[in-house]
Amino acid sequence: MTAAAAFGARAAFARAAVVFSPSSPRVLRRNGRRSFFSASSGNTNTSAGECELVECEANFGADGDGDESAIIKACVARINGKEINASAMRNLTLLNSSGEMQKLPLTGDKDVVVYLRHLG
Amino acid sequence: MANKRSDIQKLGGDIVFISVSPTAEKLQKFLELNPNLPKDRVFADNSKTFDAYKAVGFGNLTDVDKNTKPEMKPPGFSLQDWWKYITNVIALSPVDPNEKLTGPPEGVLRLGGTFVLSGNDIAYAWADALPGAHPEPEDVVKAATNAWGSA
Numbered sequence: 001m002t003a004a005a006a007f008g009a010r011a012a013f014a015r016a017a018v019v020f021s022p023s024s025p026r027v028l029r030r031n032g033r034r035s036f037f038s039a040s041s042g043n044t045n046t047s048a049g050e051c052e053l054v055e056c057e058a059n060f061g062a063d064g065d066g067d068e069s070a071i072i073k074a075c076v077a078r079i080n081g082k083e084i085n086a087s088a089m090r091n092l093t094l095l096n097s098s099g100e101m102q103k104l105p106l107t108g109d110k111d112v113v114v115y116l117r118h119l120g
Numbered sequence: 121m122a123n124k125r126s127d128i129q130k131l132g133g134d135i136v137f138i139s140v141s142p143t144a145e146k147l148q149k150f151l152e153l154n155p156n157l158p159k160d161r162v163f164a165d166n167s168k169t170f171d172a173y174k175a176v177g178f179g180n181l182t183d184v185d186k187n188t189k190p191e192m193k194p195p196g197f198s199l200q201d202w203w204k205y206i207t208n209v210i211a212l213s214p215v216d217p218n219e220k221l222t223g224p225p226e227g228v229l230r231l232g233g234t235f236v237l238s239g240n241d242i243a244y245a246w247a248d249a250l251p252g253a254h255p256e257p258e259d260v261v262k263a264a265t266n267a268w269g270s271a
Contacts, residue, residue: 050255051233051245077235077245079177084245086237088175092138094163097151099144104163109239110133110268112260114121115178115232117140117251 052078089113121234122157124257131261131268137162138172140230153204173230178247180229236263243267 053075076085089104089111096102106113125135137157141147141164151159165172234255236244244263246255 049246049249049253051247053242053245075238075241075243077177077242079233079245079247080179080183082177084176084242086235086240086242089235089237092163092172092175094138094172095141095144095147095166096163097144097147097159102163104136104138105134105160106136106237107132107134109237110128110131110264111235111237112121112128112133112135112264113235113237114135114137115139115173115176115234116137117230117232117248 054078054083121254121257121260122154124261125158125161127261128264131264133264133268135161138232139164140170140173142166149208153208170230173232176233176235178231178233181231181251182229234260236260236267238267241267 054077074085076083078084090106090108092104093101094104104113121135122137128135139147139150139162141150143166144164147162147164151157151162231248231251232254233245233247235242235246244260244267246260248254
């Protein structure tokens with residue numbers, strides 16, 4: 001978005017057709033434990049306009065080390081080939097108008113985050 | 121989108137804005153010119169590498185697929201708005217005054233976007249295809265309502 005957006009300008013955008021795009025399961029590690037991360041479905045298009053959302057499932061501690069499995073489901077967005085999760089924004093520390101670095105004051109639950117293009 | 125903050129708050133959420141600016145002075149000037157924006161909800165990525173933008177996968181204007189043809193609407197500026205824009209665009213540009221330019225500054229090429237978060241989930245994501253090709257604010261509120269339910 002540009003500064004024009006801040007003035008309330010609006011743009012309509014053609015949306016692509018709904019597609020189904022499962023991704024391959026991947027193996028991640030957390031605290032040395034193997035975790036399976038798999039995507040189950042997507043619902044829109046590419047990184048131009050509304051982005052594809054994918055539901056992922058992470059199964060931590062499922063490799064028989066005695067701990068109970070903890071399955072975490074999260075919906076991530078696929079943008080320019082990268083899978084982006086909410087934590088990418090929840091942990092941001094940025095410059096505030098007083099010139100200090102501040103962690104974004106998100107509610108931690110219900111948040112809208114708008115990236116403007118630039119100020120000018 | 122700023123004028124939708126009250127709708128978002130009614131749903132139990134809130135909104136933050138992120139932009140690109142190398143200095144707090146430019147951010148303050150921007151807020152002076154846009155008094156409808158809540159000062160405590162606007163932040164700037166002042167890193168030289170645009171980390172906040174890269175963290176969410178947004179690209180540069182130079183990366184845009186030439187086949188992308190978003191429908192654009194004019195910004196709906198009044199004459200006064202246009203004057204304000206033209207007389208301040210250079211002062212607000214994301215260029216570090218101490219930096220020697222050898223080409224277009226990357227800050228002016230960064231593209232933005234919009235997210236609705238619901239806990240650990242991203243409930244809605246939009247990447248601007250071109251400057252100004254942002255989502256309809258009503259669509260963002262609708263996505264938030266669908267994700268969060270009515271408060």
